[in-house]
Amino acid sequence: MASAVSPPFPTSTSPASTRTSGRRRAWRHRGADLLIALPLAALAVWAQHRGFSDPGLRLLEQRASLARTGGADLSGLRYGYPPLPTLVAVVSGGSTLSLSIATCVCTGIMLGYVARRLLQRVSAVTTVALLLPICAVPVMWYAGSQLFAPVASLAFLAVALDGFVRFTAHGETEGGFVAGLALAMCLCCDPGALVYGLVMCAFAPLIRHSRYRGEHSVMAIDTVLLFPIAAVAVGWLFLEWKFAGTFPGSLDYEAGARLLAFPSGVADTMAAAIRSAGTSLIHVPLYAAAAVIFYLLRPAAMAGLLLPVCAVIVVLWLGFVYGPPVAYLLFTILALITISETASRRFEPALAAVALGQLALVLAWPPASPYFSEWFRLVI
């Protein structure tokens, strides 16, 4: 007769205790994110007190109000793009202050995420030094407390890029999940996500993991990356067509957006886009430092660093709104994520020096925009 037998093999860590410590850690992280957001929130309140609110937030406020008055037939959906910021605006009561606070929370989550990643690779001192070009720069105080849709989309983009690298370069399918879904969320904040998705697809074959063999793997990788974003895009266009009768009605999503207008002609607009992206890149020596580290440690993956640059050029060329503060934040965040992916302790002094250099550069020559100047005048 059979008896209860346990094969004599080693046991692993108890899953229950792992789950509990995981939950505790998650709570600690959320607390740290909110702590980062607090000073920005104070600035947001102060800016409101001084009578400043960013035009982007005011536009969201209007759209939320219009979307609410759409009625039972959902015709208000025509004002609903970008849906995630509009939803936040509707839920939060539609005031620019609440949206500004929401921006601070998004910034806190994003910076917390980057900081935790850096801490896994470099020392706390180096992490602080690397974060200074974001945390100690007024233009980032402005962006982090006033630019809700761009910051939210950037946060999702950072997650998407991290997932993209894990998916394509490290062969982790879960990274593909994360990348695809984060891109879709990014599209809910900014139509530029479509461009990022396409550029990621273009780069995927260059850095794909050896695990992905077979002639159909590239097509499959692209499908995984693009399906969620395509579903959101098609879904949203369907909703607009069905309930608002406009197709596509989302292209006037933001004041100043002139999609596919090519104001100086196709070629000259491209040249202007390249210049603009180049200027933004000059503001971010950390990006060059990340490229050097890639060159030394993983030359095959260097092509991945071209991805965001190409994406920004295409986005600017197509006429999406993409101000210098947002481009600066994008390149810096991506540089830090890349560093957190590859850097080792031996690079720390050099990286800290580059970060301090970038800080000095940006303080001396900020990637300014007209709204930033006004904010700076009133708030600082």
Next chain:
Amino acid sequence: MSLGVTQDQAQLEVTDALVQRGVLTPEQRDWALDVHERTGSPVESILVASGLVKRQFLYWLLGELWKSPYIDLTRERLDTSLLTGLDPDRLVGEGWLPVCRLSTDEVLVASPRPPSDELLGAIGSTLGYQVAYAVTTDWDIRYALQRCFRDVVLDRAALGLWQRSEVQSARRILFTGQKVFLALAAILVVAALAMRPVVTIQVISVVIGLAFLASVAFKFTVCMAGARLERHEPVTDSDVSALRDEDLPTYTVLVPLFREARVIGDLIENLAQLDYPPDKLDILLLLEESDTETVDAVRAAQAPPTMTVILVPRGTPQTKPKACNVGLFFARGDFLVIYDAEDRPDPDQLKRALVAFGRGDERQVCVQAALNYWNVAENILTRMFTVEYSYWFDYMLPGLDALRLPIPLGGTSNHFRTDGLRKLGGWDPFNVTEDADLGIRAAAMGYSVGVVNSTTYEEANRAVGNWIRQRSRWIKGYMQTVLVHTRHPLSLARTAGIRRTLGFMLLIAGTPVTFLLVLPMYVVFAASMLIPSGAYARFFPGWVLYLGLVNLIAGNSLMIYVCMMGAFKRGRYKLVGWALLNPLYWILHSIAAYKALWQLITRPHYWEKTVHGLSGLTAVPHQHQPGVDAD
């Protein structure tokens, strides 16, 4: 054999005798003794399992050595009156059987075991007679026990669970309390529709919308939890190669077969691939007594000596779980697994399961291996089925495992601790997804079920009718399982916990409910495309509509996406795009769900037989190579 002889001397004695009689060469003897030394298995088992010696001859020879007569129980008339009061489990476990009275105070007892004083004394005190001993084969003992305890085996297999606990059995579909509850709910809905039709439709829409949303959110969350485990390989190749043969326990493999004559050859070949010492394998082919075609096919195929045919007595219900219960009765392995006739398990699956058991706690009664298909590229249906299975077994089940939620077992390749399975009461023969029910029952009784990273390849259904029959049975089984385990919901919540109970409800109840709602939802969607949105605003105000739209876009997209990812993770890259056809595939699910509901009312215990062996593909790799698409 004298009692003072050591085990090793006895093994030497047997093998020397075989060499002297020219049955074994000296090299074969040395090999057998070497295996015995390495694995600790009795040399008789090694010789029989390897096919070097015929079982009957070996035991006849043992009789000579033990100075006892040999007896062929297939030809003996057994005195069944001697069995009165004997515990059949004990006879199966100890491997002996009283044959007949030799005189008023002496009984002939047959056994394949050495006639030690201890054994004979124990038998004598049990029977109350003096014991005359005869040698027989282990096969003969099982055969004779099948004949002698036919009614007992049948009764236990069919009604054992019911007799132990009515509430755990699906024999009665609805208990009185459930009938009253359902009747009251129906009356309430009809009355509400009559009095406040608009509000009632709105409420129903919201309930349906929330149910869909909860179901999708649950499945997505579980899938993400499963996806995160990708970086962690629970059982590695080096874990498997570190296992020593002498540590391996006896493993019973149950293979229930009904109208499977055409795949017997493949079955024997597939089971021969298992990487496990043959002498520690106890393969039981469970054949229905009435299925003469399959019985003849097995006889003609000349199954290897590691396989034993067990005839499942005729009687209702004629279901796979009943056959499995019969197999459980005769199982002598410490661990047990079920395979279907057309299964092609990874060769090292049994060893992987053992490692997984070793890493689980004592309450882990079962580990489930992944299932996938080898005939992927046959047609659209086989592709969609493979996409679905990849998502289910590669993401959902590992996710449920990671979140410690109840796991509905999946048909085959469930590995059990035999003892634990017996404590659970075996399978419910009245539940047509006995596997899912068993997984939930395990959770309800405080046991756990895990997963193991090994795959069994099966034959995907290639015909729509066959697919709907199979799926309707599965969905009907889910409905039965829900009805069984919600008879005492508070008790379930107390034993399994609120979180696991909710998980059970969302998965097992949510699945048939969502499938039932697919067709009506599609009709409503099609109608909404034809009617101006203002026209139905009365029934579906903005907030209700928003909920529906979230389900339409986000819900459908997420479910398509997890299926895509499942195919991707499996390395079935060509199938990733096919996941886009899921909304059409779900129509088939919905049709099957309605058939299941109808059968639940009209023929609740009817087993819709899935026909295997229809695939036109034959040359298949044993293991799918990631990235190498089958078509």
